[in-house]
Amino acid sequence: MLTEEGRAKVNLTLRVVGRRVDGYHDLESVVAFADCADRLSLTPGSELGLKTTGPLAEACGEAADNLVFKAAQLLAERVPDLKLGEFVLDKVLPVAAGIGGGSADAAAALRLLARLNGLALDDKRLHEVALLTGADVPVCLASRACDMSGVGENLLPLKLPEMPCVMVNPRIGVATKDVFTALGLQKGELLVGASDVIQAPAWPEGDASIGDWIEALAAGTNDLEAPAMRIQPLIGEVLAALRDAAGSRLARMSGSGATCFAIFEDGAAARRAAETIERAHPEWWVHAGTLS
Structure with missing residues (x-):
C-alpha cells in the first residue's frame, strides 16, 4: 500500500485579472500549503476503486464524482496499461471550503499513480491531467509555495518561511x-488594468522574514472575498474573529471561501487564538499550525 498526503492549499493573495472570452477567469495568487491534510492510500489492483473514511467522509459525495476518480481516469486514458488499484481517502479537510481539499486529493492520487507506474513527476501527461481535473490541481501536485497565474497552469516557486497561522x-x-457569478465579470472583461500590473507588489526573495512577508502580503487582496461575503455573510464574522485575535498580523479569506486564515509571528499566540475561537464557536472547524 502506498500513501500520500493532500495538504490544504491557502491563497495568501488572490487577484482576478479578468475573464477570458472562453469563460475562464485569469488569476494571480500567492499560494502556500498548511500542515493539515487529507490522507490518501493506494493498494494496487486490477480495477480502479475509491473508498472514503474519516470524520468528513460523508461530505465527499459519490465516488464517481470525486476528483481522485476523475484524475485517475484521465491519466489512464493517456498512459497505456496504467496500473491502478483501490484508493482509500481519509477525509479531514472541509469540502467546498476554498482550501483545495478535493484538488489536493486529486494531486495526491496522481503522485501515487506516478510512484506505482514509475512516472516522473515532471511527466507532461501528469501536468496535462492535473489541469484538466481542476485549476488548483497543478499547484497541489507540487504542493509547495508559489505564485500561481493564468488558470492555474503558470507556477513560479517562492521561498516562504514557516508562518504560524490559524485557519x-x-x-x-x-x-x-456562485462566487465567480457574484463577481459579475463578462466574457472578455478585465478587472486589472496596465497600471495595476505595474504597481503589483514584488514578493520577498531569499531568506525574508515573516514580517517582510506579512508586509508584502498586506499590500495584496483577495478579490473574491467581497462577492463570497455577499453569498455567505458568516465569512465576515469569521474574519472579524481572526482579526480581533491577540497577535493576529494579517487575516484574509482563502480561495472562494468560506475558510479564512490569520498569520501570526508567534506560534504560541496562534494556538491561544485558536483555543479562544474554538471556545466561542465550537461548531466551527479550527486549525492552528503553520503555512509554508
Missing part, C-alpha cells in the same frame, strides 16, 4: 461557481 471554516460550503 477557520464555519462548516458552511460556498460554491466557487
Whole structure:
C-alpha cells in the first residue's frame, strides 16, 4: 500500500485579472500549503476503486464524482496499461471550503499513480491531467509555495518561511461557481488594468522574514472575498474573529471561501487564538499550525 498526503492549499493573495472570452477567469495568487491534510492510500489492483473514511467522509459525495476518480481516469486514458488499484481517502479537510481539499486529493492520487507506474513527476501527461481535473490541481501536485497565474497552469516557486497561522471554516460550503457569478465579470472583461500590473507588489526573495512577508502580503487582496461575503455573510464574522485575535498580523479569506486564515509571528499566540475561537464557536472547524 502506498500513501500520500493532500495538504490544504491557502491563497495568501488572490487577484482576478479578468475573464477570458472562453469563460475562464485569469488569476494571480500567492499560494502556500498548511500542515493539515487529507490522507490518501493506494493498494494496487486490477480495477480502479475509491473508498472514503474519516470524520468528513460523508461530505465527499459519490465516488464517481470525486476528483481522485476523475484524475485517475484521465491519466489512464493517456498512459497505456496504467496500473491502478483501490484508493482509500481519509477525509479531514472541509469540502467546498476554498482550501483545495478535493484538488489536493486529486494531486495526491496522481503522485501515487506516478510512484506505482514509475512516472516522473515532471511527466507532461501528469501536468496535462492535473489541469484538466481542476485549476488548483497543478499547484497541489507540487504542493509547495508559489505564485500561481493564468488558470492555474503558470507556477513560479517562492521561498516562504514557516508562518504560524490559524485557519477557520464555519462548516458552511460556498460554491466557487456562485462566487465567480457574484463577481459579475463578462466574457472578455478585465478587472486589472496596465497600471495595476505595474504597481503589483514584488514578493520577498531569499531568506525574508515573516514580517517582510506579512508586509508584502498586506499590500495584496483577495478579490473574491467581497462577492463570497455577499453569498455567505458568516465569512465576515469569521474574519472579524481572526482579526480581533491577540497577535493576529494579517487575516484574509482563502480561495472562494468560506475558510479564512490569520498569520501570526508567534506560534504560541496562534494556538491561544485558536483555543479562544474554538471556545466561542465550537461548531466551527479550527486549525492552528503553520503555512509554508
